Amino acid sequence: MNNKYYTTLGLKPGATEDEIKKAWKKMAMDWHPDRNPSEEAKTKIQEINEAYEILMGKKQPPREEQQQPFHNPFADRFRNSGFRMKARPMNLVLDLTVEEVFNGTTKKINYHVDRSCGTCNGVGGKTGTCPSCKGQGVFVENRHGMQAFNICGGCNGAGQVRVESCKSCHGRGLNLTVESIDVKISRGVTEGYKIVITNAGNDSMGNTRGDIYLTMRVIPHTKYQLEGLNINKNEELPFIDMILGKEVEIETLGGKFKITIPSNCEANKVFRMKGQGLTDDDTGVIGDLYLKIVPKIPKYISNEEKDILLKLRETTNFS
Secondary structure, three states: OOOHHHHHOOOOOOOOHHHHHHHHHHHHHHOOOOOOOOHHHHHHHHHHHHHHHHHOOOOOOOHHHHOOOOOOHHHHHHOOOOOOOEOOOEEEEEEEOHHHHHHOEEEEEEEEEEEEOOOOOOOOEEEEEOOOOOOOOEEEEEEOOEEEEEEOOOOOOOOEEEEEEOOOOOOOOEEEEEEEEEEEEOOOOOOOOEEEEOOOOOOOOOOEOOOEEEEEEEOOOOOEEEEOOEEEEEEEEEHHHHHHOEEEEEEEOOEEEEEEEOOOOOOOEEEEEOOOOOEOOOOOOEOOEEEEEEEEOOOOOOHHHHHHHHHHHOOOOOO
16 A cells, blocks of 8 residues: 555554555645635645545545555565474473483483485475465455555465475475484473473474574482482491491492481481582572481391390380
């Protein structure tokens, strides 16, 4: 639509019907021949009425305007591929050991992925002009004096349709292949933590490459349980050491440490080892290790040990 019609009525392009009517009424009264009998007024009132009728869809623009060649911005950009929408992301799960979570690691991931067919350049075969839109990719309609663009459903706005399928990809435009990628895992990632790997996912026929959403899954450990950045561990000690007290060496994910077990240590007593939990590389926050002391019951005792325990049971504290 030529913007001169809006200018004639003193409006900005895209004005509503109500705004067009109000502007037309006001200007028609101002330039009415009864109020202004000049030659200029006669010409002006014609221009005002013409602009009003064209903008309201009551009259078509002059033929020379209608026959201007139509330029389809969609077809230029999407001539061979349709709309360049990003392909849907792939969802993958990565299993990690507790040790890998504690130390951080780099994992090689192998995965199946769709890649654009090299034989047909991802279009699925030979193409020709879309018969529905005659290669324009859109249909143009005049609505109330304004042009409306409707995307052609036959070619998805590309202006081209397939006339012969590619034998290599059987018309999919894609071939399934196996790829691998190295992913760096920071320390302290927890169950359900997600990493987005951009532009490493599936291609989609005529579209851009998608992303990979990688979700962390921590494999259960026989000794360590993760709770946020904190680590819980059950430490078995001979009950005699719990009674008498002893300095013992404790193995942790961060190495071996000596701690002092006080005498008469109760079962399930928890010791906090500050700063021996997980480290969050993003924030620098470090968790703690919570060590629960549980009595270790021997599976087998000798006759001599049994005699000692029987005598011990006869004493005041063990009866």
